[in-house]
Amino acid sequence: MTAATLSPLPEDKQPLVARLIDGLEAPTLLWLSGYLAGVAGQRQLPGRSSAAEPAAPTEAQAKLTVLYGSQTGNAKRLAEDIGRRASAAGLAVRIVRADAYATRELKQERLLYVVISTQGDGEPPDDSRALVEFLAGARAPSLEALRYAVLGLGDSSYPNFCAVGRQLDERLAALGAQRLFAAGEADVDLETVARPWTEQALQQAREQLKTSAPLAKVTPLRTARSTPAWHREQPFPAQLLLNQRITGRGSDRDVRHLEFSLDGSGLHYAPGDALGVWPSQSPALVEAVLSTLQLDGDTSVRAGNEEHALRTWLTEHRELTQLTRPFFAAHAERSGDAQLREFLLPTARETLAALFSRWQVLDLLRRHPADWTAETLVAALRPLAPRLYSIASSQSVVGDEVHLTVSHVDYALDGNARWGAASRYLAHRAESENVPVFIEANERFRLPQDDRDIIMIGAGTGVAPYRAFVQERAERGAEGRNWLVFGNPHFHSDFLYQVEWQQALKSGQLHRLDLAFSRDQATKTYVQHRLIEQGRRLYEWLESGAHLYVCGDANRMARDVHKALVAIVAEQGARTTEDAEAWLSQLIQQGRYARDVY
Structure with a gap:
């Protein structure tokens, strides 16, 4: 007797199920299994009297929905972890990305967890814009039957830390939903807040769903893809094969x-993904901090379950190049400095933001002295986090390699050298050295599956993923046109990958190239100006189904580009500004307007 004859599924339906689940990831399969269990619970089995059985709970009453909004993948990763653990505990759960969530379902939800990040100056991730706008608007329904909790992700070096998470937490409560426990606000060192929040969330989920009818034991429809051997918490030691400066001698x-070589790692990536790099701090910076505070780097310090020398903590485990509001507040308290306390007032928000953009930890320690012990310093500093860089290569072309385009942050402040942690770490690595790396998938920044045209807009190192895009499209023989709009200060010294782009134009792999070198003329010209100049052509491409990509600085370039796009759509499409915004929002929801901004 075969396995097929043991299945209650009719033989003619089995191919349909196989086609349905082909290519689905584990989180989607978990949601599907919960959905089908709910459907089964609502259908009366033969031979059962409806009067003899209690009414089955609806799917919404019997399940947990984990809704996430993610720009770089962290919220997605945490949401999937909650989903896996809830499923393992026997709970029906579904995991939904914000732009795939039908807002009409909100009224039927009974248990909802939201994991969402905040970008730039208090903005939602691109996949969550429509949901955030819906909840803030008049169409949002009354939610008295809903119980919920929110986990916000952010970066405390920005003034509007976790602003979107707070906004959703407050809005759901205002709509009548019951908050199960306080919203979590996770900094770049996610696990510090995310781990206890998740434990509380799982406990609450078990409590909230305990009165539901017994959940059916779900047999997996296919083997879930295994976790890669190398990941964020266990990075792969990738050998550096090439470290080449690609700006000219005259460039600042x-x-x-x-x-890098990925040989033997088994790691795979797609164009649009990012490479995570775990840096260590410069020895010179570590010694400067120790000297300023007059602390002994050999002092042993225990924090949590780890014990290291203070020098090791500062080199490998703590953030020194980015100021955060919690550390700033702790230092203000220790120093007793009235001026520092004034910076923390709501009225000084812009002043504090400007200070954070210039100062590092060492600047604060030197300008406003305070007493720190080795133990209190380690406890107050934010844990060192990996940096993510857009991958600049197609694996189908380079094989077991991965390429990056990295700007070395290196400048002087009041005559003192300052630098970025990861960019300096990478710039100072010698070829043949190993660097700890991992792959961070970016599902929102993907090439179209078909041969549609693509428009790629980027400034500076924002050109990196487009090198991967063009390589990939050429390798697979895609017939769609490729249009690159690139900007940087100077043509002669800052035209990144100039020879490659010119060869791509000549060979037909790149169909249009528009350049904006801002400082080569009296009037500064940026990529958004080139877009305005080509407004009619750009609109025609979009009307014909082209995908649009923006990569680079979130607070300046990406905002200015979006404003230009709104103006172009309004003019070329004879729309109001509001209608142009709505039209672009539809492109975002369709996955045809994607941004990789930082």
Whole structure:
């Protein structure tokens, strides 16, 4: 007797199920299994009297929905972890990305967890814009039957830390929903807040769903893809094959093209993904901090379950190049400095933001002295986090390699050298050295599956993923047109990958190239100006189904580009500004307007 004859599924339906689940990831399968269990619970089995059985709970009453909004993948990763653990505990759960969630379902939800990040100056991730707008608007329904909790992700070096998470937490309560427990606000060191929040969330989910009818035991329809051997918490030691400066001698920018070997790692990536790099701090910076505070780097310090020398903590485990509001507040308290306390007032928000953009931890320690012990310093500093860089290569072309385009942050402040932690770490790595890396998928920044045209807009190192896009499209013989709009200060010194782009134009792999070198003329010209100049052509491409990509600085370039796009759509489509915004929002929801901004 075969396995097929043992299945209650009719033989003619089995191919349909196989086609349905083909290619689905584990989180989607978990949601599907919960959905089908709910459907089964609502259908009366033969031979059962409806009067003899209690009414089955609806799917919404019997399940947990985990809704996430993610720009770089962290919220997605945490949401999937909650989903896996809830499923393992026997709970029906579904995991939904914000732009795939039907807002009409909100009224039927009974248990909802939201995991969402905040970008730039208090903005939602691109996949969550429509949901945030819906909840804030008049169409949002009354939610008295809903119980919920929110986990916000952010970066405390920005003034509007976790603003979107707070906004949703307050809005759901205002709509009548019951908050199960306080919203979590996770900094770049996610696990510090996310781990206890998740434990509380799982406990509450078990409590909230305990009165539901017994959940059916679900047999997996296919084997879930196993977790890669190398990941964020266990990075792969990738050998550096090439470390080459690609800006000219006259440039005031040091941009590096880096190539790493992934041979033997089993790691795979797609164009649009990012490479995570775990850096260590510069020894010179560590010694400067120790000297300023007059602390002994050999002092042993225990924090949590780890014990290291203070020098090791500062080099490998703590953030020194980015100021955060919690550390700033702790230092203000220790120093007793009235001026620092004034910076923390709501009225000084812009002043504090400007200070954070210039100062590092060392600047604060030197300008406003305070007493720190080795133990209190380690406890107050934010844990060192990996940096994510857009991958600048197609694996179908380079094989077991991965390429990056990295701008070395290196400047002087009041005559003192300052630098970025990861960019300096990478710039100072010698070829053949190993660098700890991992792959961070970015599902929102993907090439179209078909041969549609693509428009790629980027400034500076924002050109990196487009190198991967063009490589990939050429390798698979895609017939769609490729249009690149690139900007940087100077043509002669800052035209990144100039020879490659010119060869791509000549070979037909790149169909249009518009350049904006801002400082080569009296009037500064940026990528958004080139878009305005080509407004009619750009609109025609979009009307014909082209996908649009923006990569680079979130607070300046990406905002200015979006404003230009709104103006173009309004003019070329004879729309109001509001209608142009709505039209672009539809492109975002369709996955045809994607941004990789930082």
